[in-house]
Amino acid sequence: MIGHWDDAPAGRREYGHIRGRWRDLGALVGSQRVGVRLIDVDADSFSTPVHAHGGEEEVFYVLRGDGVAVQDEQAFAVSAGDVIAYPPGPVAHTLRAGADGVTVLAFGERRDAAVCYLPRVGVAWADPTWVDAGGTHPFAREQAAGPPLLGAVQATRPANIITTADAPTAFGGAVRQLGAGAGTTRTGLNLVTLAASSRGAPAHCHSSEEELFVILDGAATLRLGGDTAALVAGSVVSRPAGSGVSHAIEAATDGCRYLVYGTRDPADMVYYPETQTVRLRGLGITIPALHG
Numbered sequence: 001m002i003g004h005w006d007d008a009p010a011g012r013r014e015y016g017h018i019r020g021r022w023r024d025l026g027a028l029v030g031s032q033r034v035g036v037r038l039i040d041v042d043a044d045s046f047s048t049p050v051h052a053h054g055g056e057e058e059v060f061y062v063l064r065g066d067g068v069a070v071q072d073e074q075a076f077a078v079s080a081g082d083v084i085a086y087p088p089g090p091v092a093h094t095l096r097a098g099a100d101g102v103t104v105l106a107f108g109e110r111r112d113a114a115v116c117y118l119p120r121v122g123v124a125w126a127d128p129t130w131v132d133a134g135g136t137h138p139f140a141r142e143q144a145a146g147p148p149l150l151g152a153v154q155a156t157r158p159a160n161i162i163t164t165a166d167a168p169t170a171f172g173g174a175v176r177q178l179g180a181g182a183g184t185t186r187t188g189l190n191l192v193t194l195a196a197s198s199r200g201a202p203a204h205c206h207s208s209e210e211e212l213f214v215i216l217d218g219a220a221t222l223r224l225g226g227d228t229a230a231l232v233a234g235s236v237v238s239r240p241a242g243s244g245v246s247h248a249i250e251a252a253t254d255g256c257r258y259l260v261y262g263t264r265d266p267a268d269m270v271y272y273p274e275t276q277t278v279r280l281r282g283l284g285i286t287i288p289a290l291h292g
Contacts, residue, residue, distance in 0.1 A: 002222065003028040005038050005214075005234045016143035019045040020097075026110075026212065029238035033210045034187070034261060036236070037106045041067065041097040047104070049142035052092045058108045059179050059189045060084040060095070061259060063216075065102035068153055069161055070094045075150045076157045078102075081164045083189070085182035091160075094148070105214060107189055107261045159183055164191060174200075179261075189261045194220070194251035200258075203248040206241050207269040209281075211262040213237040213249065218256025223248045231256075246273050 008023035019042040026035030041047045050070065060069075066079035071086075071093040078084060078095075086093055095104065116125040117133055124133040136144075160183050167181035170190075179189035192200050203223060215235040222229045222237060225245045231237070239247050249258065266282030276289045 001029040001238045002229055002231075003236050004232075005236060008038065013139065015137075015139040017046050017147035018048065018139055018142060020047055025105075025214070025236045026238070029212075029236050030240075031110075031210060031212055031238040032240055033110055034212055034263060035108055035110050036212050036214065036261065038063075038103070039106055040103045041065075041095060041101055043097055043099055043101045045097055045101075046070075046147065047095040047097075049139060050092045050094045050148055052090055053086065053088055055088050055111050056109045057088055057184060057186050058086045058106060059182070059184055059187065059261070061105045061107070061178065061189065063103045063105060065098060065100050067095055067097040067102040068150070070096055070148060070150065071158070071160075073148070073151075075153045076161055077153050078161060083162050083164065083167070083178040083182045085160045085179060085184045087160075087183060087185045096150070105259065107187070107212070109187060109263070167191070178259075185264075187261065187263050189259060191216075191257065191259055192249075193257050194218075194249070194255050196253050196255045197251060198255070199248060199250045201248065202272055203246040203274055204270050204272050205243055205246045206239070206262075207267075207271075208241045208265045209262050209268040209270075210241045211239045211260055213239070214259045214261075216257045216259065218254055219252040220256045220258070221250045221252065223250065231258075241268075246271070
């Protein structure tokens with residue numbers, strides 16, 4: 001499915017020091033197992049309460065503006081082109097915008113929550129413990145707690161915050177492995193730069209991995225099986241797993257840059273119709289396709 005970030009419904013979140021506009025790009029294009037949101041954080045405001053995910057990995061790409069990434073009560077400067085990764089774990093984090101605001105793309109998994117809700121007693125069972133369920137909205141509770149107290153911005157950033165230029169490269173420099181460079185473990189985020197009239201990955205489709213594409217600048221053509229569609233800056237594309245329909249992106253005459261996000265499922269198999277081969281990701285081998 002294809003959409004444009006300007007067409008995604010925008011919603012405001014205003015809870016004291018938490019202020020900004022959110023657009024769910026994943027929902028716009030019907031993504032299922034992964035998602036991406038475009039978040040415009042107001043000047044000198046926070047994006048969310050300080051939080052940590054036990055089971056979901058997040059990756060942030062800074063589109064515009066600057067601010068500080070707040071994690072474990074420390075502050076680290078971030079600006080356009082930076083990447084911030086949070087694998088599942090105890091690192092509590094949020095983002096604070098600078099004087100002109102900051103805009104980020106927030107990529108993440110959509111994992112099933114293993115929580116059982118008991119409506120009569122107002123708790124949610126998260127084995128082996130339980131938590132209050134319902135009542136005041138969590139963002140409102142964070143508002144009541146007041147903004148986090150931040151010390152001086154640290155001179156040295158941790159390994160999970162990198163610039164695009166520091167990310168490892170692949171395919172002759174056309175791909176910057178942003179997620180891997182910042183330490184993602186279950187998902188990948190790559191920045192692909194295509195020269196004029198060149199193509200990215202060969203036409204392919206995945207058995208179990210879902211991919212999301214966001215065009216940052218330039219223009220391109222998306223090839224879906226035998227169909228084509230035009231892509232421009234702000235275009236968002238979702239390619240679900242198991243569709244059986246191959247996809248490829250070809251840059252227009254001025255080239256293009258885009259982000260591609262997906263899971264790293266070792267059980268994934270990739271079919272390349274042009275070469276009639278199948279890539280077995282977990283085994284790292286490619287075999288001829290068998291057609292019965």
